[in-house]
Amino acid sequence: MRQIGILPDEQLARRLVDYLLTQEIEAEVRPTRDTAWGIWVVKEDHVEAGRRELDAFQADPNAARYLDAVHAARNRRRAAEQRQREHARSTIELRDQLNVISLRRCPVVHLLILVSVLVALLTGFGRNYRDLAPFFLAPPASAVPPLVDGRPVQVVGGSYLEQPSVGLRPLLRGEVWRLFTPMFIHFGLAHLVFNMLALYGFGGLIELRKGSWTLLALVLAACPVSFLTQYVWDIQVHGPERMGLPGGMSGVVYALFGYCWMRGEYEPESGLRIPNGTIVWMFLWLALCGTGALGAIANAAHVGGLVLGMGIGLGPYLFAPPRAEG
Numbered sequence: 001m002r003q004i005g006i007l008p009d010e011q012l013a014r015r016l017v018d019y020l021l022t023q024e025i026e027a028e029v030r031p032t033r034d035t036a037w038g039i040w041v042v043k044e045d046h047v048e049a050g051r052r053e054l055d056a057f058q059a060d061p062n063a064a065r066y067l068d069a070v071h072a073a074r075n076r077r078r079a080a081e082q083r084q085r086e087h088a089r090s091t092i093e094l095r096d097q098l099n100v101i102s103l104r105r106c107p108v109v110h111l112l113i114l115v116s117v118l119v120a121l122l123t124g125f126g127r128n129y130r131d132l133a134p135f136f137l138a139p140p141a142s143a144v145p146p147l148v149d150g151r152p153v154q155v156v157g158g159s160y161l162e163q164p165s166v167g168l169r170p171l172l173r174g175e176v177w178r179l180f181t182p183m184f185i186h187f188g189l190a191h192l193v194f195n196m197l198a199l200y201g202f203g204g205l206i207e208l209r210k211g212s213w214t215l216l217a218l219v220l221a222a223c224p225v226s227f228l229t230q231y232v233w234d235i236q237v238h239g240p241e242r243m244g245l246p247g248g249m250s251g252v253v254y255a256l257f258g259y260c261w262m263r264g265e266y267e268p269e270s271g272l273r274i275p276n277g278t279i280v281w282m283f284l285w286l287a288l289c290g291t292g293a294l295g296a297i298a299n300a301a302h303v304g305g306l307v308l309g310m311g312i313g314l315g316p317y318l319f320a321p322p323r324a325e326g
Contacts, residue, residue, distance in 0.1 A: 186247060
């Protein structure tokens with residue numbers, strides 16, 4: 001922006017600026033120290049043309065073309081302001097749409113939630129052993145619940161059962177779906193609701209920012225890792241004759257959380273950064289579950305999923321070649 005001249009009267013200065021606008025020359029009026037008014041042209045390549053118009057204006061400031069320009073310039077400014085408002089409104093609407101976890105933009109998240117809810121309703125929230133036996137990783141030895149004091153064993157802690165198991169023999173026979181189907185089995189309404197809310201939040205964020213294929217790949221990787229981690233833990237703690245029947249989306253949720261956490265820290269432009277309060281809450285919940293205060297919960301699955309998600313999120317930075325020093 002450069003000043004091209006000074007006029008003694010503000011009305012005349014604004015009349016000239018209006019005329020310049022009709023000539024596609026953007027200019028401004030600014031007061032000077034000696035009560036005069038400076039004419040400033042915005043674009044450098046309009047300076048010479050602005051000076052010529054200033055000289056012509058000073059010769060006859062009341063010419064018809066200058067007087068008529070006031071109305072024309074007012075209409076131009078109103079039209080420009082209207083376009084600016086419409087652009088701002090459309091920008092806000094587009095931004096809001098891009099941040100909404102909708103069915104159209106996040107089909108994988110919605111499909112996972114739908115299947116989980118349907119399985120929970122059809123199986124009585126994990127109480128129907130006969131129907132669920134083909135879908136556990138290490139299924140129970142009997143489709144009939146074991147008896148304790150003459151009564152069937154019920155779900156322990158809302159998310160985890162313990163009873164004799166056949167181990168991984170069905171998996172070794174080729175029943176590979178058992179690596180994935182336990183994530184849809186939830187024990188109790190609270191177990192289902194909490195997992196679905198977390199899946200919606202973390203999974204929806206990933207699907208919005210990284211796409212459906214990335215989310216699907218993370219889920220498919222987290223399932224076997226989290227449930228096999230729990231299996232190995234149970235072998236060490238309970239032995240092969242007293243295996244757990246873990247189920248639910250929590251191992252996957254912790255993997256998605258770990259991925260978002262690491263990518264948000266190391267790649268802020270990804271839009272995956274999550275609030276510090278959420279990070280603290282996820283670790284507090286992990287610690288609370290580990291105390292046993294909430295019952296027998298598949299904590300090893302949580303940890304396995306978390307480590308996997310953090311590893312995938314950190315992978316590009318752990319194995320990236322060092323940058324050359326300039």
